[in-house]
Amino acid sequence: MxxxxxxxxxxxxxxxxxxxxxxxxxxxxxxxxxxxxxxxxxxxxxxxxxxxxxxxxxxxxxxxxxxxxxxxxxxxxxxxxxxxxxxxxxxxxxxxxxxxxxxxxxxxxxxxxxxxxxxxxxxxxxxxxxxxxxxxxxxxxxxxxxxxxxxxxxxxxxxxxxxxxxxxxxxxxxxxxxxxLLTLPKNQTLYTSLDAFYHVYEAVTAKTLGSPFVDTVSLETVGLIKTWLPKALNNISNIRARYWLHYASMLAGIAIDASSTHIVHAIEHALSGINPKLPHGCGLGIIGARSAYYIHKAKPKESALLLRKLNPRIKPYTEYAKEAEETIREFQKDLGFEEKLSNYGFSEKDAEEIVRLLFNELKYLWDESPLNLTAYIVKDIIKEGL
Known part of the structure; x- marks a missing residue:
C-alpha cells in the first residue's frame, strides 16, 4: 500500500x-x-x-x-x-x-x-x-x-x-x-466513517444503478474502513489512518455519484429532519443494521459482495439476511457504536410521522430502493433503533 x-x-x-x-x-x-x-x-x-x-x-x-x-x-x-x-x-x-x-x-x-x-x-x-x-x-x-x-x-x-x-x-x-482531520473528535470520526460505509452499501445494492465500477470502488472503501477506522478511534492523531479514511470517503462519494443511496439515507433524512441535532452518520448507524436485513433479502448477491469484507461467512442468499444484519451490528459495536434513537428524544409515536414523510415529501429519496418499502418495514427499522 x-x-x-x-x-x-x-x-x-x-x-x-x-x-x-x-x-x-x-x-x-x-x-x-x-x-x-x-x-x-x-x-x-x-x-x-x-x-x-x-x-x-x-x-x-x-x-x-x-x-x-x-x-x-x-x-x-x-x-x-x-x-x-x-x-x-x-x-x-x-x-x-x-x-x-x-x-x-x-x-x-x-x-x-x-x-x-x-x-x-x-x-x-x-x-x-x-x-x-x-x-x-x-x-x-x-x-x-x-x-x-x-x-x-x-x-x-x-x-x-x-x-x-x-x-x-x-x-x-x-x-x-x-x-x-486530526482535530475531528472521536465521535465524529466514527459517525463520518459510518456515513462513508453506508454510501457504498447502498450504492452497490441500488435497484438499477449498480455497476462493476461501483462494486470496485465500494469494495476498496469497506476494506479501508475496516482496517483504518479502529486505528483512528484508538488514536485520533494517527495521520496515516486519517489519510486512508479520507481516501475511503472520497471513493464512497464517487460511488454514490455513479449510483445512488436509498432506504438507509432516506429514513435518516426523515429522522434528522425531525431532529437536526441527530448527527447524520450517527442516524445511519442506528438504523443501518436492521435496514441491511431487508436490503440483503432484496439484493443478496450485491449485499454479500460487500459484507464478506466484514464477515466471510455471509452468503449471497436471502436466508443470510439476519446474518447480514448481525454482521453490521457487531462491526459497529466493536467500534464502540451503541447509540439509540431514544438518546435523541425519539419514541415509537414518531414512527407515523416518519412514515408520512417517507411516503410523501421524501419518496423520491428511495427511488433506487431494491425492495418494496412499506410502512411496516419502516416502523420495524425505527423500533429496532429505539
Whole structure:
C-alpha cells in the first residue's frame, strides 16, 4: 500500500487534490480572482487549521475575502439564501467552502443561486434549474461526506421536516488533506466513517444503478474502513489512518455519484429532519443494521459482495439476511457504536410521522430502493433503533 502519497484526479466536474501537501495547489486556482467568500461552520475550519492555510494563500495571491461562518449541522434552506445574498451583495467572484457536508452543500446551492437567481427551495423542489454558478472550491475536513467529489447537496426546508437532497453542481476544485482531520473528535470520526460505509452499501445494492465500477470502488472503501477506522478511534492523531479514511470517503462519494443511496439515507433524512441535532452518520448507524436485513433479502448477491469484507461467512442468499444484519451490528459495536434513537428524544409515536414523510415529501429519496418499502418495514427499522 502506498504511504501518504499526494496525487490529483479529475472526476465529473471536479479537479481533486489529495494528500498532506495538497493545499499548496490552492494558490494556482485562486490567482486572478478579486474577492472570495469563505464559507465555514462556527469553529471547525479554524480549529483544523484549514482556514488559516486558506487565508495565507489568499493573501499571497492578493485576493480579498470575507468569512461567512453561519452554517450549522443539517443546514436550513434559509442559510443558503442568506449566503447567496452575501455572495451577490459582496460581488464575490469565488466561493471557498471549508468544512464537511453541511458547509460544502450549502455553498453548492448558494453559489448557484447567486448567479442564477431564485431561492433555495426553488432548487430543492426542482422548480428551477442551475444555469450559471459562481466558481466553487471545496476544502473537505471530514471523512464521510463525499460531497467534495459529487454533484449532490442536502438542505432542510424551513418550517418543515423535509431534508431534501438534489443534484446541483460539482465543486470546480476540491482538496482532501488528512492533516485537517486530526482535530475531528472521536465521535465524529466514527459517525463520518459510518456515513462513508453506508454510501457504498447502498450504492452497490441500488435497484438499477449498480455497476462493476461501483462494486470496485465500494469494495476498496469497506476494506479501508475496516482496517483504518479502529486505528483512528484508538488514536485520533494517527495521520496515516486519517489519510486512508479520507481516501475511503472520497471513493464512497464517487460511488454514490455513479449510483445512488436509498432506504438507509432516506429514513435518516426523515429522522434528522425531525431532529437536526441527530448527527447524520450517527442516524445511519442506528438504523443501518436492521435496514441491511431487508436490503440483503432484496439484493443478496450485491449485499454479500460487500459484507464478506466484514464477515466471510455471509452468503449471497436471502436466508443470510439476519446474518447480514448481525454482521453490521457487531462491526459497529466493536467500534464502540451503541447509540439509540431514544438518546435523541425519539419514541415509537414518531414512527407515523416518519412514515408520512417517507411516503410523501421524501419518496423520491428511495427511488433506487431494491425492495418494496412499506410502512411496516419502516416502523420495524425505527423500533429496532429505539
Amino acid at each position: 502506498v504511504v501518504m502519497k499526494d496525487f490529483s484526479l479529475t472526476y465529473g466536474g471536479v479537479k481533486l487534490y489529495f494528500g498532506p501537501k495538497s493545499i499548496k495547489h490552492l494558490l494556482e486556482h485562486v490567482k486572478g480572482y478579486e474577492y472570495a467568500i469563505i464559507v465555514t461552520s462556527r469553529s471547525s475550519a479554524k480549529v483544523s487549521g484549514a482556514l488559516n492555510d486558506v487565508v495565507k494563500i489568499l493573501n499571497k495571491a492578493n485576493v480579498e475575502y470575507e468569512v461567512f461562518d453561519k452554517v450549522t449541522p443539517n443546514p436550513w434552506a434559509s442559510q443558503a439564501d442568506e449566503l447567496a445574498k452575501a455572495i451577490w451583495e459582496s460581488g464575490a467572484d469565488l466561493v471557498i467552502a471549508i468544512g464537511g457536508g453541511s458547509v460544502i452543500d450549502t455553498a453548492k446551492v448558494s453559489s448557484v443561486m447567486a448567479a442564477s437567481g431564485g431561492k433555495a427551495v426553488d432548487y430543492l423542489y426542482k422548480r428551477r434549474k442551475p444555469k450559471y454558478m459562481v466558481p466553487l472550491i471545496a476544502v473537505n475536513i471530514t471523512h464521510g461526506t463525499g460531497t467534495e467529489v459529487d454533484r449532490y447537496a442536502v438542505l432542510t426546508v424551513d418550517g418543515t421536516y423535509e431534508k431534501r437532497g438534489i443534484p446541483i453542481r460539482y465543486p470546480n476544485v476540491s482538496f482532501d488533506n488528512p492533516k485537517y
